[in-house]
Amino acid sequence: MKRRKLDLAAMPGKAAEEVDDRFQVATPLRRLLNKVFPDHWSFLLGEIALFSFIVLLLTGVFLTFFFEPAMTEVVYDGSYAPLQGTPMSAAYASSLDISFDVRGGLVMRQMHHWAALLFMAAIVVHMLRVFFTGAFRKPREANWIIGSLLFWVGFLAGFTGYSLPDDGLSGTGLRIASAIMLSIPVIGSWVTSSVFGGEFPGTIIISRFFIAHVLLIPGLLVALISVHLGLVFKQKHTQWPGPGRTNGNVVGERMFPRYALKQGGFFMVVFGVIALMGGLFQINPIWLFGPYEAWVVSAASQPDWYVMFLDGSTRLMPAWEIPIPIGDGYVIPPLFWPTVVLPGILVGLSTMYPFLEARQLKDRKSHNLLQRPRDAPARTAVGAMAVAFYIVLTLSGANDVIADKFQISLNAMTWAGRIGLLVVPPLAYYVTYRLCLGLQQHDREVLAHGVETGIIRRLPDGRFIEVHQPLSASNGHADGHGELEYVGWVVPKKMNRLGALGPAIRGFFYPIERPVEAPVSPGHPPVEPRPEREEITSGESRR
Amino acid sequence: MSTHTEHQAPLGQEPLDVNDSKLTRFDIVREGLRRDDIEIVHYEPQVLPGTKAERRLTRVVAGFFLITGLAATAFLAIYIWWPWKYEAGRGGDKFYTPLLGLTLGVALLAVGFGILTWGKKLLPKEVSIQDRHEGAVDSDSRTITGQTMLYMADELGVKRRPLLGISLLAGLAPVAAVAAAPLVGGLISQPHKNNQMFTTGFAAADGGQKIRLVREDGRPIRPADISTGGQLTVFPGIEHGVSNRHADSPTLLIHLRDSDAQESRRANERVGHGDYMWGNYAAFSKICTHAGCPASLYEQQTNRLLCPCHQSQFLITDNARPVFGPASRRLPQLPIEVDSEGFFVAKSDYTETVGPDFWERP
Numbered sequence: 001m002k003r004r005k006l007d008l009a010a011m012p013g014k015a016a017e018e019v020d021d022r023f024q025v026a027t028p029l030r031r032l033l034n035k036v037f038p039d040h041w042s043f044l045l046g047e048i049a050l051f052s053f054i055v056l057l058l059t060g061v062f063l064t065f066f067f068e069p070a071m072t073e074v075v076y077d078g079s080y081a082p083l084q085g086t087p088m089s090a091a092y093a094s095s096l097d098i099s100f101d102v103r104g105g106l107v108m109r110q111m112h113h114w115a116a117l118l119f120m121a122a123i124v125v126h127m128l129r130v131f132f133t134g135a136f137r138k139p140r141e142a143n144w145i146i147g148s149l150l151f152w153v154g155f156l157a158g159f160t161g162y163s164l165p166d167d168g169l170s171g172t173g174l175r176i177a178s179a180i181m182l183s184i185p186v187i188g189s190w191v192t193s194s195v196f197g198g199e200f201p202g203t204i205i206i207s208r209f210f211i212a213h214v215l216l217i218p219g220l221l222v223a224l225i226s227v228h229l230g231l232v233f234k235q236k237h238t239q240w241p242g243p244g245r246t247n248g249n250v251v252g253e254r255m256f257p258r259y260a261l262k263q264g265g266f267f268m269v270v271f272g273v274i275a276l277m278g279g280l281f282q283i284n285p286i287w288l289f290g291p292y293e294a295w296v297v298s299a300a301s302q303p304d305w306y307v308m309f310l311d312g313s314t315r316l317m318p319a320w321e322i323p324i325p326i327g328d329g330y331v332i333p334p335l336f337w338p339t340v341v342l343p344g345i346l347v348g349l350s351t352m353y354p355f356l357e358a359r360q361l362k363d364r365k366s367h368n369l370l371q372r373p374r375d376a377p378a379r380t381a382v383g384a385m386a387v388a389f390y391i392v393l394t395l396s397g398a399n400d401v402i403a404d405k406f407q408i409s410l411n412a413m414t415w416a417g418r419i420g421l422l423v424v425p426p427l428a429y430y431v432t433y434r435l436c437l438g439l440q441q442h443d444r445e446v447l448a449h450g451v452e453t454g455i456i457r458r459l460p461d462g463r464f465i466e467v468h469q470p471l472s473a474s475n476g477h478a479d480g481h482g483e484l485e486y487v488g489w490v491v492p493k494k495m496n497r498l499g500a501l502g503p504a505i506r507g508f509f510y511p512i513e514r515p516v517e518a519p520v521s522p523g524h525p526p527v528e529p530r531p532e533r534e535e536i537t538s539g540e541s542r543r
Numbered sequence: 544m545s546t547h548t549e550h551q552a553p554l555g556q557e558p559l560d561v562n563d564s565k566l567t568r569f570d571i572v573r574e575g576l577r578r579d580d581i582e583i584v585h586y587e588p589q590v591l592p593g594t595k596a597e598r599r600l601t602r603v604v605a606g607f608f609l610i611t612g613l614a615a616t617a618f619l620a621i622y623i624w625w626p627w628k629y630e631a632g633r634g635g636d637k638f639y640t641p642l643l644g645l646t647l648g649v650a651l652l653a654v655g656f657g658i659l660t661w662g663k664k665l666l667p668k669e670v671s672i673q674d675r676h677e678g679a680v681d682s683d684s685r686t687i688t689g690q691t692m693l694y695m696a697d698e699l700g701v702k703r704r705p706l707l708g709i710s711l712l713a714g715l716a717p718v719a720a721v722a723a724a725p726l727v728g729g730l731i732s733q734p735h736k737n738n739q740m741f742t743t744g745f746a747a748a749d750g751g752q753k754i755r756l757v758r759e760d761g762r763p764i765r766p767a768d769i770s771t772g773g774q775l776t777v778f779p780g781i782e783h784g785v786s787n788r789h790a791d792s793p794t795l796l797i798h799l800r801d802s803d804a805q806e807s808r809r810a811n812e813r814v815g816h817g818d819y820m821w822g823n824y825a826a827f828s829k830i831c832t833h834a835g836c837p838a839s840l841y842e843q844q845t846n847r848l849l850c851p852c853h854q855s856q857f858l859i860t861d862n863a864r865p866v867f868g869p870a871s872r873r874l875p876q877l878p879i880e881v882d883s884e885g886f887f888v889a890k891s892d893y894t895e896t897v898g899p900d901f902w903e904r905p
Binding site for chain 2: 031034080111172180183192194201244248249259273292300314315317318320334410
């Protein structure tokens, strides 16, 4: 038989045809390759969370190969000398082994922990971006809700995760978690007993937390993230207002190749930063905390940062116990309010916010254009209020450390937090609202009268005026230029923004291309030196 | 070379024949975009081929990739040959993790910057506009889908045959319960088994034998072991008394100064705990009544006990009453005495509930 000559160049085309014969992917693939994404740095914050999550999955799988989720009592005989011979749980012993006896285990453990902190931080910052720009409005309410749920599921992932090593610090956290469950009226003791399999600490909580942390919660996260991204894809990304941008289009660049390349590069950068942090910055040195013992704790026991606001609310709560004199008598402990009721309210308020705002504004339209925070002062002020509330709580979560480092009375710190929690948020609301109005006014002012040039001119009658560079051509207005409409986007306020400096010359050590002829601009000398010096007679000579 | 198309053929024109050999590849791409309602309004290469700028950027990107190769190789070399076993005080192993992180981080950052430079600087810049197709609601399609679903309901005929619906619900409800039963039944655990929430390791054994107070290493304690003003964490002298199995039993034994002890005794008598102290010694539960942390910071001068978790403060000389912070209940006091051999024992278990508060506590 004669062998057919293999045409290598035609191979990919041939293969693609075969694939398309079977799956008919040409059209959907073209749509995907052609999809247009708007670009702005603030749209990349969510990506940091996504990329951290991928790093979490990668490092997490590594850790499961060595972690033993059991509370069986063992005597440590690993290589960390100070703890040799100490009785501890198998979970803690295996966490120590990951840190000391698994080659490269510590860098993986630290990367996992840093990635978790970054994941939560990116979620919060992304959420602030979405909130303050109004990206949560119709049609994206569902994605806002999923996003807020992602924070709380991430919160649970973090808490179950840092409880696993069963060290002195995390055991104290678990103890508090059990007390929180215990504080729920009527069912509290049943909930705690069921979760811990008996009285605290029991012998099963670590294995239960383990399966929640490595299967149930990540599964939920993957599902929520998939739907989140799917909806962004389906509903198309929001965009800032600007030339040619309307509520009905997307202005940007196609997903492939440039946008996708930038995303890939950004992933590598996030991954790299996590690797640097995991290697260079120590985090959660469990070998210093010792195994969990119910009678040992040290000052400055703080949870991870995203849990600290709950710690703060717990510290600030006054000792208001509510006795219920029925039968033998019952009680609602003060712990119930800041740790069960408060998070419940926060979840409810944050998820419902898009609907509350739409109702308030009677706004039933779809919005694909973002708003600058200053253009929605009420929303921005509400957001600032929420942020202030959160910051007061988070700082109060560290009030003992602040009191210690700054030599302040601890009780004074608690009172400052209690009062601050009531006073600072309304103050933040007022200040933010006024700031927004001021910024709006300044935008309009520049649009009407032009940019400050910094040039003071003396009029023939002796008065001094500042010269403004109008942004639009004259239309017979009294002061010689027209008034521009505000379009919801940045108004240039400096001469440089108008190109007064001319384009920069590219190149690090030497110019890599001939500088383009810089436009002669007011207030700046041309690139070529002037042939001769003139005597300065008046401000006019510079024009 | 620069393709700057300000004006595109209006949407909805006749589709191009993409097999026309006169078309360039870019024409075909643009035709594809047109079919997806995308218009390229601006398309401009950032560097011209063959220019110094292009060669320089190419070198930069290649440089980044080579750095990645170097750093990744360094990572492997360190991973394999660097001394990594923990040895107290030797030092070499202390650099193992930082070096791994550094080399891995540099490798990833360099590949990231390489890709970013490639994408941001070498590829043409473009502005494309895609239609969202959101405004036009296809009301026909809504009607059709709605009617189809209603028709399906008609076909099922639940309205005409209500028994079917009712019996289905009646049948499904227990099935849902079946799904939940093993989960609930398996997990649920009676919290008041052996009265465990109201007793600690100090509950006297069956023979009525009093439980000794012991140290962390299990040795019993004589009064002389604690100096005036001092305090010691003590445990029930039973099997596993010094372990997390009796997480509610750790107790703080305090040797009060004379004046403070008198004050404490008076406070004790006020609440009917007149015989709880032994001499100048008092014992209080170490488990905070707020969230269960060990309230372990004892300030000798003020006789206050501070819980480091949420800063509740308890005044020891006033029955460990909470004086500041979120705790609402005093620390339970353990009645103590000294047995015939001169060691501390608990006269009985705590008479109040130890640990964080809960609904049915009173």
